[in-house]
Amino acid sequence: MSNNYEYHRIPSVEMEEQINNYDNDNIEEQLLLSSTVKENDLFPVPLDTIDTIQQSKNSVSFDLTFCNRFLRICRILFSPLNPYGNLISILCSFIIISLTFEVVVYFVGTIPSRFYTVLIGQDFEGFKYELIWGMGFVFCAGLGKSLVKFVGGIFYLLTRKILTKYLQNQYVDQNTFYRFLSKRMDIDNPDQRIAQDIDKFAAKLREIMEEVLVSPVLIAYYTYQTWKLCGYLGPLMIYSYFFISFISSRFLISPIVNLVFMKEFHEGNFRFLHIRIRQFSESIAFGFGERAEKVRLDKYFNKILIYMRQIIEKELILETFTDTIAYLGAILSYIMIAIPIFIGVYDNVEKEKLGGIISLNAFLSMYLINQFSKIVEQSTRISDLAGYTSRIGQLLEALEEINMELENVDIDNPFNEPPRPPNSELSINFDQVTIMTPSGNRLLSEFKFTIEQENNVMIIGPNGSGKSSILRVMCGLWSTPEGLVTKPFSISNQQRILLYLPQTPYLVFGSLRDQLSYPMINDEKNCHVTDEEVDNLLSLVNLTHVKSLVRNYDEQYGMDWDKMLSPGEIQRLSIARLFYWKPAFAALDESTSSLDAVTESNFFEKCKEFNITCITVSHNMNLLKYHDKVLLLDGKGHYATSDIDINGTENIERWIDGILVRNNGIIVDE
Ligand SMILES: Nc1ncnc2c1ncn2[C@@H]1O[C@H](COP(=O)(O)OP(=O)(O)OP(=O)(O)O)[C@@H](O)[C@H]1O
DSSP states (O other): OHHHHHHHHSOOHHHHHHHHHOOGGGHHHHHHHSSSOOGGGTOSSOHHHHHHHHHHHTOOOSSHHHHHHHHHHHHHHHOTTOTTOOHHHHHHHHHHHHHHHHHHHHHHHHHHHHHHHHHHTTOHHHHHHHHHHHHHHHHHHHHHHHHHHHHHHHHHHHHHHHHHHHHHHHHTSTTHHHHHHHHOTTSOOHHHIIIIIHHHHHHHHHHHHHHHTTHHHHHHHHHHHHHHHHOTHHHHHHHHHHHHHHHHHHHHHHHHHHHHHHHHHHHHHHHHHHHHHHHTHHHHHHTTOHHHHHHHHHHHHHHHHHHHHHHHHHHHHHHHHHHHHHHHHHHHHHHHHHHHHHTTTTTTSOHHHHHHHHHHHHHHHHHHHHHHHHHHHTHHHHHHHHHHHHHHHHHHHHHHHHHHHHTTOBTTBTTOOOOOOTTSOOEEEEEEEEEEOTTOOEEEEEEEEEEETTOOEEEEOSTTSSHHHHHHHHTTSSOOSSSEEEOOOOSSTTOOSEEEEOSSOOOOSBOHHHHHHTTSOOOSSOOOSOHHHHHHHHHHTTOTTHHHHSSSTTOOBSTHHHHHSOHHHHHHHHHHHHHHHOOSEEEEESTTTTSOHHHHHHHHHHHHHTTOEEEEEOSOGGGGGGOSEEEEEOSSSOEEEEEOOTTOSHHHHHHHHHHHHHOOSOEEOO
């Protein structure tokens, strides 16, 4: 066996030549030219044009759109209706602690001059007093600083929690994410936006808050003090100076916002490629695709590096500007006092007093300037924040649009049918239905078909003819522009009328019990499948050996499920899930393709026994014998239906061949 494996792993001579011929320096270009690796595998447009398209499509900057998106996010964060936590009270604590800290820092700043006074006066009692108070203030300053950081941490945590839960609940709601992923190709990596960009947004917001949260209060206080000393001219000069600085810095921030956006876009793709390698490790290894994957990864990582470099370069200019502004502020305070001195306002003031006025003015205006400088110094952080704001804002807007479409759809009852009593006759009816892909491609028109209980239906037809699409419409994933689909819906969460089984079943991150009762969640309070039921279900599908693979039925497993079970066993597990639910209808999309013939036959027998009506999509004509009706699509927008009678399936196969050969229109048998 292992020799066989080794044999398959040896690349063919041509492949080896091809790989050896790659010039390492120019490997990307060569691989792109070779037929084995095509850029289009990943994206429908050449990679080099992706940036241009993304940039034009997602052109983001530090403008009114940013302000609107930022305000929108703030409304979510500070909404009193928000159920995830009270950010307003954290913000108030943040402000109070930061202000108290500023006051303590002010007193700590006066400690040297107090010591100076008592030491000059050789006042021992005063020295002891200052020592005790000084120690107290220093301790409070240390505590205050840590408290500011602590409340900042809580603020960051709550910001992330509120935004993530808000977006996640919208994204993973009804089938929003399915519609979103099929329709909104323009919004890249929604997962990254929720998992990473929100985190970065919250971290940047915290950093900015820690720096400038109390600035408005301090600015108001020192504006008043400066105005008292220098008249209106002093504050006016400082305000004008920083207004001009802020407006100028805006032009330096804007290009960085776009670069941050694009860097995050490529970060998402880079991570996506790594996830694909993990997901398709075996296929890549079988196909000798390691080098191709490496080239792809390098290509995306290089893009990230290029954007990072550009951001660093642009930040150099921005930092130079903001630091210069901060240093120029020091000179400004002297210009402010120089004007009244040189125009003769203080001509009658004694020289000693003038010295005091100059130093007091310098102190007050420097403090005011310092507060403004702090705001301008946040430019680099603000540019990052604006980039994340755009990414989160875009996702919010797109989800809102999708949710507006879904507003009137009840997922358990997507067709707004009146409820039926559980035991009434069940059927699924397509009445003059148009089936159209989300991209607007019409697959079937005026489709008329009824699926009745206990009448298994097999849907057949060439690839891409729309077989799975019929199931998508039936399960409510796709809406129908014309016609009406009626079907019974689940009366309660404990009962499923219709269950869909795909070719590759979805295995949850969870326990064996969870696999069987999916989508029901098992926990200490709600255990939906008893141990006995687990045993029965596993023996029904011949999977009893799985019991020895897990420590117990509640042990949680993640990606390991894919390694523990073969594709056929995974299909059997999903069939056990079907037998757990025993729905009235089972939509089977190639879901028995990996089963051996005996297991397949047992499966259909059991379905009959459990009164599960199968709607099967398959290319395997051997399955015809388990069905009562056949629906044939020709791939050109036509369909035909026929009963499969007791004379066997040979007639039906001839009928199918006839239609596919004639391919000339709609034939409805009844
Ligand atoms: N989410 C989607 N968005 C746009 N087009 C789609 C989407 N899903 C499927 N399609 C298109 O709809 C057409 C029918 O697809 P469908 O999956 O129904 O084919 P099928 O008959 O089941 O094919 P196969 O036998 O290969 O499974 C295909 O051309 C496919 O490209």
